[in-house]
Each structure stands twice: as structure tokens, then as C-alpha cells.
Amino acid sequence: MIGETPLAYDPQFEGPIICVKGLRNSFGDFVVHEDLDLDVRKGEILGVVGGSGTGKSVLMRSIIGLQKPDEGDVKVFGESLLGRSDAETVEIRKRWGVLFQGGALFSTLTVAENVMVPIREFYPKMDREFRREVAKYKVCLSGLPPDAAPKYPSELSGGMKKRAGIARALALDPELLFLDEPTAGLDPIGAAAFDSLTRELQQTLGLTVFLITHDLDTLHAICDRVAVLADRKVIAVGTIDELLAMDHPWIQEYFNGPRGRMAAPKQG
Numbered sequence: 146m147i148g149e150t151p152l153a154y155d156p157q158f159e160g161p162i163i164c165v166k167g168l169r170n171s172f173g174d175f176v177v178h179e180d181l182d183l184d185v186r187k188g189e190i191l192g193v194v195g196g197s198g199t200g201k202s203v204l205m206r207s208i209i210g211l212q213k214p215d216e217g218d219v220k221v222f223g224e225s226l227l228g229r230s231d232a233e234t235v236e237i238r239k240r241w242g243v244l245f246q247g248g249a250l251f252s253t254l255t256v257a258e259n260v261m262v263p264i265r266e267f268y269p270k271m272d273r274e275f276r277r278e279v280a281k282y283k284v285c286l287s288g289l290p291p292d293a294a295p296k297y298p299s300e301l302s303g304g305m306k307k308r309a310g311i312a313r314a315l316a317l318d319p320e321l322l323f324l325d326e327p328t329a330g331l332d333p334i335g336a337a338a339f340d341s342l343t344r345e346l347q348q349t350l351g352l353t354v355f356l357i358t359h360d361l362d363t364l365h366a367i368c369d370r371v372a373v374l375a376d377r378k379v380i381a382v383g384t385i386d387e388l389l390a391m392d393h394p395w396i397q398e399y400f401n402g403p404r405g406r407m408a409a410p411k412q413g
């Protein structure tokens with residue numbers, strides 16, 4: 146029985162960090178996913194791509210427990226999440242951080258207070274001063290200047306808001322980071338800087354990253370593998386070179402179309 150399985154941290158666990166099997170999601174008659182499978186390996190940055198409306202965000206929401214699938218199983222860190230209560234999954238939820246599309250910061254809270262929200266939620270007894278110190282450290286880790294901590298989201302640029310969102314996602318020292326279109330709306334320099342930050346954090350903190358993006362430059366610059374959503378499922382997962390060897394029309398159009406060719410590293 147699901148509710149009786151202990152949720153213990155298993156440092157020896159070497160399987161996929163995320164394992165999705167036979168996932169089905171629908172809204173009324175509209176089926177978004179059908180029989181979708183996906184594994185995310187420990188320590189990789191997995192890019193998730195697909196046309197608009199193919200269900201990338203719904204997939205992420207299913208993995209983090211915000212969308213209840215019709216069918217299928219989702220395991221994170223080897224633990225099945227479906228059918229468990231919030232109280233039962235709290236130990237797993239502590240181990241991931243999420244950057245939602247647009248940052249999703251609380252507009253009435255400062256950057257530091259935003260970072261403190263998950264800390265207060267999961268460690269309510271933590272000393273207030275210590276909580277502040279942790280928040281300040283996470284703000285620095287996200288590449289924001291220290292004077293950004295007392296600012297409100299409305300006082301920040303788009304790129305700074307994303308970094309504040311990252312600071313909050315890192316609040317609990319996660320092992321797994323979910324990023325939903327982190328470079329959308331950033332200028333090319335800001336987007337490249339955000340890519341570097343993601344790679345740096347992944348390498349220095351040993352993170353696994355589930356990264357939804359439309360940004361071809363991001364895919365080429367930092368993704369170890371790419372999963373392609375189409376026809377309601379993950380139709381392919383691999384390095385860009387492996388995907389290029391497939392003759393699926395959407396994959397060819399995406400990576401070998403004019404924009405895809407421009408984003409590809411130049412040969413020779």
C-alpha cells in the first residue's frame with residue numbers, strides 16, 4: 146500500500162532521479178498526454194522541448210504533484226508520489242526547487258522574504274536570524290547583488306526577477322531543479338548569462354535539472370540530453386546529435402530549420 150511505504154532518504158539510490166511511466170493527463174475530452182514515459186538521469190541537465198501546448202508544463206506539474214494524472218506512475222528519487230498526501234510527500238518536496246514560468250514571485254514580499262517562504266514552510270522552527278542569513282546567501286548564489294535582497298519584484302529587471310526565482314528555488318539546498326522557460330523574455334546577453342548560471346549551479350551543487358525551454362541556444366549551450374514532446378508523449382530523448390540522426394519531421398524541422406541551424410555550434 147502506497148501510504149505505508151516509508152519515505153526514507155536513500156543516499157545509495159542510483160536509479161533515474163525522475164521516472165515517469167504510462168502517464169495520461171486530460172482536461173475534459175482533451176487528452177494532453179497518453180502513455181508518456183520519461184527517465185531523467187542523476188546529474189544531467191535535461192532539456193524538454195515541444196511545440197506550444199504539447200504539455201511540457203503539465204508534465205512538470207504532474208511530476209511535482211500539482212497535476213493529478215488520470216493514469217501512470219511518477220517516481221522522484223525512487224519514491225512514488227501519486228496517491229500520497231502532502232504530508233507524506235513533504236520529505237521529497239524538500240529535495241527539489243522550482244522556477245515557474247515568469248518567476249512567480251510574491252509581489253508584496255521583498256526578494257529575501259520570497260526566498261524565506263519555503264524555508265518558513267518546511268522549517269518553521271528555524272531561528273529568524275538564521276533564516277535571513279540563509280536567504281542572503283541564496284541571493285548571492287543566484288548572482289544578484291546583495292542590495293537586491295530588500296527590493297520588491299517590481300523594482301527588478303526581468304533577468305533579476307528570474308535570478309530571484311532561482312534564489313528561492315535554491316532555498317532548501319535542493320538536489321533537483323525544475324526550470325520552466327527560464328530564459329523566455331530575456332535579451333540574448335541576459336539569456337546567455339542565465340544559461341551560464343544554470344550550468345555553474347548544476348556543476349558546483351551537483352544538481353539534476355529538468356529544463357523546459359524553447360530556446361535553441363540554451364539547448365546547445367547547456368543541455369546534456371533533450372526530450373522531445375509530440376503526439377502526446379515523449380517521442381525521443383538523446384543528445385542533439387542523436388536527435389539529429391532521427392528522421393522525425395518535427396525534430397528535423399526544429400533542429401535543422403533556419404533557427405536550429407543558426408543556434409548550432411559552427412563546425413571547424
Ligand SMILES: Nc1ncnc2c1ncn2[C@@H]1O[C@H](COP(=O)(O)OP(=O)(O)OP(=O)(O)O)[C@@H](O)[C@H]1O
Nearest residue numbers: 172177195196197198199200201202203204357359
Ligand atoms: N488547468 C488546465 N485546464 C484546461 N486545460 C489546460 C490546463 N492546463 C493546461 N491545459 C492545456 O493543456 C495543454 C498543454 O499545456 P501546457 O501549458 O503544458 O503546454 P506547454 O507545452 O507548456 O506550452 P507552451 O510551450 O506554450 O508553454 C494546452 O492545450 C493547455 O491549454
